[in-house]
Ligand SMILES: [Cu+2]
């Protein structure tokens with residue numbers, strides 16, 4: 368404990384005790400101190416770094432070397448992104464009696480998709496073409512909305528066809544008793560607010576006078592517009608968040 372007058376911090380305390388007497392009490396105290404220095408504390412001194420080392424090894428092993436950014440990634444992945452939402456106020460185009468409103472919400476389960484729901488008023492009973500058109504412009508009785516939103520350059524088709532216009536949402540149905548047309552559809556091709564090529568935010572939804580033939584009409588126009596006829600109403604897909 369002391370050699371040639373040199374001490375270290377641990378031994379300082381023991382030296383003091385030894386200098387008082389050499390009784391059995393002193394031996395007992397010494398043994399207690401030895402436990403403190405070499406027993407409990409050393410268990411902490413070894414145990415805590417050991418646990419940290421095991422955790423670090425596990426994290427590095429599974430997540431790569433950038434522990435902190437990977438922790439951040441892990442927590443952001445485990446929290447699903449909040450759904451994107453948008454609304455559409457449909458204004459009249461070729462028929463001044465047609466109006467309506469729609470809400471759009473992204474879904475993430477079981478797959479990425481967009482839910483479109485709402486009500487349209489003033490349509491005649493039967494099927495009506497329902498599309499996303501390229502431009503969020505409603506002027507000239509909805510004509511300035513341009514053609515169907517079609518970033519991949521596909522022919523016009525049905526919503527269940529993989530080679531289709533992104534904007535091809537098919538038909539909505541107005542019941543014989545009318546007067547309200549309920550819209551409720553889920554589409555897995557369009558996206559909302561993700562900035563991707565299929566993002567329909569800021570574009571226009573157009574409701575047509577006639578039925579969309581879904582590209583099966585047998586003429587050129589069928590492969591472009593589905594022969595759905597006049598644009599009765601339209602509205603801009605406006606993001607809410
Ligand atoms: Cu259309």
Ligand SMILES: [Zn+2]
Pocket residue numbers: 498515522523524532534535591592593
């Ligand atoms: Zn189309």
